[in-house]
Amino acid sequence: MIAYLMCIILFSLGLYCILRKRNIIKIIIGIIIAEYAINLFFILVGYRMEGRAPIHAPDQKIVNMVDPLPQAVVLTSIVIGLASIALLIAIAIRIYEKYGTFDITKIKELKG
Amino acid sequence: MIELYILLGIMIVGAIIAIEIKDLLSSIVAVGAVGLVLSITFLILKAPDVAITQLVVEILALIILIRATLKKDLPFSTSGRWYFNTLITISFVALFFIVGVKCFKDLPAFGYPIMNVAATYLKDGLAQTGATNIVTSVILDYRVFDTLGEATVLFTAVIGVLAIVRSIGRKKQNQKIEEEDE
Amino acid sequence: MSREREKGMSLIVKTITRLTVGLILLYGIYILSHGHISPGGGFAGGVIIALSFVHLMLAYGKETALKKLPKTVMSLFESSGAILFLGIALLGFTGGYFFLNFLPKGQPFRLFSAGIIPFCNIAISLKVGAGLFAIFVALVLLKYEKNKKD
Numbered sequence: 001m002i003a004y005l006m007c008i009i010l011f012s013l014g015l016y017c018i019l020r021k022r023n024i025i026k027i028i029i030g031i032i033i034a035e036y037a038i039n040l041f042f043i044l045v046g047y048r049m050e051g052r053a054p055i056h057a058p059d060q061k062i063v064n065m066v067d068p069l070p071q072a073v074v075l076t077s078i079v080i081g082l083a084s085i086a087l088l089i090a091i092a093i094r095i096y097e098k099y100g101t102f103d104i105t106k107i108k109e110l111k112g
Numbered sequence: 113m114i115e116l117y118i119l120l121g122i123m124i125v126g127a128i129i130a131i132e133i134k135d136l137l138s139s140i141v142a143v144g145a146v147g148l149v150l151s152i153t154f155l156i157l158k159a160p161d162v163a164i165t166q167l168v169v170e171i172l173a174l175i176i177l178i179r180a181t182l183k184k185d186l187p188f189s190t191s192g193r194w195y196f197n198t199l200i201t202i203s204f205v206a207l208f209f210i211v212g213v214k215c216f217k218d219l220p221a222f223g224y225p226i227m228n229v230a231a232t233y234l235k236d237g238l239a240q241t242g243a244t245n246i247v248t249s250v251i252l253d254y255r256v257f258d259t260l261g262e263a264t265v266l267f268t269a270v271i272g273v274l275a276i277v278r279s280i281g282r283k284k285q286n287q288k289i290e291e292e293d294e
Numbered sequence: 295m296s297r298e299r300e301k302g303m304s305l306i307v308k309t310i311t312r313l314t315v316g317l318i319l320l321y322g323i324y325i326l327s328h329g330h331i332s333p334g335g336g337f338a339g340g341v342i343i344a345l346s347f348v349h350l351m352l353a354y355g356k357e358t359a360l361k362k363l364p365k366t367v368m369s370l371f372e373s374s375g376a377i378l379f380l381g382i383a384l385l386g387f388t389g390g391y392f393f394l395n396f397l398p399k400g401q402p403f404r405l406f407s408a409g410i411i412p413f414c415n416i417a418i419s420l421k422v423g424a425g426l427f428a429i430f431v432a433l434v435l436l437k438y439e440k441n442k443k444d
Contacts, residue, residue, distance in 0.1 A: 003113075003222050006120040008212045010127055012205050017131045020201045025136055025181050029143050032173070033127050036150050039166075043157050046230075049223035053158045054246035055333065056238055058403060065246070066158045067230045068237075072250040074162050076262040079337050079422060082169045083269035086429045089180045090276045093433070160333035164325070168341040172426060175348060179433060242399030242408035243330040251335070252414045256393045259414075260383070263376060263421055270372070270425040277432040 003044050011037035024092045024102045028085065035081045039074045046070035113223075119153045136181050144174045161247045303353050311353035318346040326419040330408045336415040340422030347427050356434060365431070368424050375420030382410050382417065 014037060017030030046067030052060070054068040092102070099107050123146050130142035147170035154163040220226050227234075233250055243249040251259050326339025351359035386394030400407035 001216065001222055003116060003120065004216055004219065005213070006117070006124060008209065010120075010124055011212075012209050013124065013127045013131060015208060016201060016205050019204065020198065021131070023136070025177075026131070026139065028177075029130055029139060032143055033130065033146065036123075036146060039162075040150060040153065043154060043159050043162060044222065045219065046159075046225050047157050047223060048225055048227075051158055053160050053333070054234065055160070056244040056246070056402070065234050067225045067227050068233055068246040068250050069230045071159045071162050071247050072255060073258070074159075075165055075247065075251060075335070075337055076258060078162070078165050078169050079341070080262060080265050080269075082173055082341075082426065083266050083429070085173055086176055086426075086433070087269050087272050087276070089176060090273045090433060093180055094276055161335060161338070164333055164338040165335075165341070168338055168345060172341060172345060172348065172430070175352070176430060176433060238402060241395060241411065242402060243411050244402055245330055245332065245335070248330045248335050248411060248415070249408070252330075252411045253393075253395055256383075256414070259418065260379070263379060263418065266422065266425050267372070267376060270428055273429050274432055277435070 004041070007037055007041045007044060010040070022104050024095065024104060027104075028088050028092065031088070032081075032085060035077075039077060039081075042070040042074045042077075116153065116156055119149055119156065123149050123153070137178070140174065140177045140181065143177075144170060147173070161245070307353050311349060315346050315350050318349060319343060322346060322419075322423075326415050327412065328405070329415045330411045331403055331405070336418030337422055339415070340419035341426060343419065343423040344427040344430070348430055351431075351434070356431075360431070363427070365428075368428050368431070371420050372424035372428065375417050375422075375424065378417040379414060379421065382413055386410075 011034055014030045014032075014034030017033065018027055021027055021030065046069065048064055048066045051064040051066040054065045054071070095107065096102060101107070126142050126146040126149065130139050130146065133139050133142065147166065151163050151166040151170065154160075154166055233246060233254060237246045237249045238244060241249040241253045243253070322339050322342030322345075324339075325334035325342060326336055329335035329339065347359055347363055350362065383393045386392055386396055388394075389396040395409040395411075397409035399409055406412075
């Protein structure tokens, strides 16, 4: 239960960073931290006490295995996260080229 | 499980440093540290596939972030409605936190998951697919449509990046120079 | 000679890169081809293969890396990865339904086992590796253009 609590603290930190910071790169960092927290939460839900990794071995002793389903879901989620972060960074670089700043309060004038 | 709590504590401290430090490059390095500790946490939680993927993806994300933000400064301004904005943000995050904590009682206890579907995968996975790695047999046999959708999302993201980054034809040179002169 | 040395990083980095880049590529191929019997798989293997080319590009500059893997070849790899994945899926119709594991399962714990799963891994790794390297190249080329103007 404490592990869930710390995981949601991590997500709240990411949410605070997204909502409060003004620099675009800081906002992207907040998105990355929130994504880490969500991935970690999936793996935490699937953990099993005294279990082993879900890979069969020829001479295995322990029969309990952890839940393989959240791991499979998170595995695709990580790669998608990298691609979406690259997309965000491309947009941020374009904004920097056009306005010369990363500050979102200075980008109010939309001049086409 | 004391090492799990230590690693989670290190991740929280690293996240606070990454959020609050003034220098952008130091902030990105702190995010990289959080990602590496997350990789070790996955290894402790018995998820080696996810740990390997997290490690290599973290390295690539770090390189891309550093390439994007090298030699850029961080504007720091406390003008505007500073107290008001901070108050609104903190109250919203606190509300979210309280609601999230209230939802915990519906979750299974830590270490004892509900494994209705996964029990079938673990029992029949080796016989039905022939793969000894159950995670691979889930993502490439039982739930392969998920992977197909993931490939589509990745393709769309690559096309999006190339479309945003692409320089526009012949008019580009004159236009850009004009804009920089302004 | 001196102009070549100016591009990319110093001589030490270049020498170490020449020694290690093949090993990194080989490790990526190992990770992806053994994905069904050990930890790893198409995603991690593809990202490691992309990282080996990123390594080459960071050390030697963009010309050398793009000579090894030009943009047309990159887009060809990505498209062929997608088409290979869909083709494997469509071949399942020979036995009944989409994504049927139609090949013989083979013996567990052997490299050639598990039917279509190794081929799916190869397709996904082609797609992921080429796609992520394309993203990296696009971002780096944009940076270079901006530096040239300054």
